[in-house]
Amino acid sequence: MGVYHAGSRAVQDLVGVRERADHVGRSLGQDIKVVAAAFLELQPLLVVGAADPGTGGVWASALTGAPGFVRATGPRRMSVVTGARHGPLAAALATPGTRVGTIALDPRTRRRMRLNGRLTPTARGFAVEADQVFSNCPKYIQRRDSYETPAGRTPGTSRRLTGLHADAEALIRSADTFFLATVHPGGADVSHRGGNPGFVHVTSPRELAWPDYSGNAMFLSLGNLRADRRAGLLFLDWDTGTTLQLTGEARAEFAPDGTRAVRFTLAEAWWTPAALPLRWSPPEYSPANPPANVGE
Template sequence: MATYHSGELAVQRRAGLTDQAAFSLGAVQDAVPPVAREFLAQQPMIVVGAADPAGRLWATQLTGEPGFLQVPGPRTLVADALPPPGDPLAGSLGAAGSLRVGMLAIEPATRRRMRLNGRAHRAGGGLRVDLDQVVANCPKYLQKREYHRAPGGGPEPRAVTTGETLDAAQQEAVLRADTFFIATASADGDADASHRGGNPGFVQVLSPSLLRWPDYTGNAMFLTLGNLLLNPAAGLLVPDWATGASLHLSGTARTVWDAAEIARTPGAQRLVEFSVEAVREVPSASPLRWSEPRYSRFNPPVR
């Protein structure tokens, strides 16, 4: 039977949403529902959160032709892909052995998404994931986009850049973003990947090493904030939908409950601050190119 861990329960209590959280628990399963198998088989990408060999959390994406994700059994997901060279999780996901991963299958064109968490094992040129948690998510704050593949495989790859803080161009990319993905893990190391969206500017750059974003009304499960309460490590993926570049950040995050601070941000129920500790920018990381967004009607205005 699905249960919440202590961090999730503590955040639910502090937010005063225990009843709603208890209702939302019905969306947590330990197997992929039959209807979701077709959904997964139609996707050209999936987001993955995991730790690198040094223990840092990162978020990345795997891509392939539709059909590269398969569900041979209700508790197994096969992904026929690995991260590209230079990706911060290329070493972890490409290695032998077991790795705890959080995954998010997301279809921007229909605003559908599904979380799949478990243990990944290298299988040929891809991964086999033994699932222990499957969660259907609501479509709020997802921008609609359609994709196509870059002709000729896209531009010639450029050098991967690394750093400990965001440079000026990277700060601007974060400020323009309407979507990012976040990887967290429980105190026991069970990984999770989730989505955050809003109108451009919803992520604030307070300094080259500090970001802040609003936590909007959701399903009250607090899977991400519950993990952060027990384990502040986190990884962000900010995709460039137009060029296929990926901006990966790793660091720590905390929830801000200060009422005066929250009141300054429209729509915010809480705030999250992320301290950047490592940056990896991978040009041409994805062969997918996406259309201009149609913003979610749920997105609060940005000051």
């Protein structure tokens, strides 16, 4: 399969960026280069996205560990050491051949790296044989200069939700970052979405919307949604470690003025207090962030 499937091509043509997308697409490869391997080994956080093999729901989940828990163990192989808690992605991460998307994002340097491929469970976690490896620009990434591991933080009990409660709505409305997992017939992907707090709108207890800001013209996420509307969202509290994982369906809307928005309908959510052991410093918002219309 080429760099782009039919869904991404359809969106590129609709927006008129096919030539630019072809240029950017040349940066995608299968090899984990030396600089990418060095970047991975410094990260305490990896976000993984996949479809549950039983229900078919797409989820995004945050995995954490001491730097080195994610590392390149071959020219096209990334290995991850994980604990026992995987939430709604537990079955996917234990199933050989699962198509997964991953993103390692470092708020300290505003760098991100994506690696998508096929999963193999291992004795200590899992490995991914890469189909796509690439980096993105720092646009819309908020800088967080440091992190710590607070003593005594213990994950709370996860709660399954069919609609957003007040704390979940508050987390979304205050978010400056979330992660979007999508799938297509040949694979999976996780992307980063960032903006000033208020850029994600809660339009009902089961519906969200956010603007699709101008990016790298590849349209991997929107292209996937064109082919398959299943999606998973991950919101995290960078201070308390609380996570909100959502699964449902999403669709992109294209306005005559060239702006775009995505609307998401919730099927199920997991709310886990103190799920992550990391506490990050307050953000310095990206200068690329457009003003958020919090009243929309």
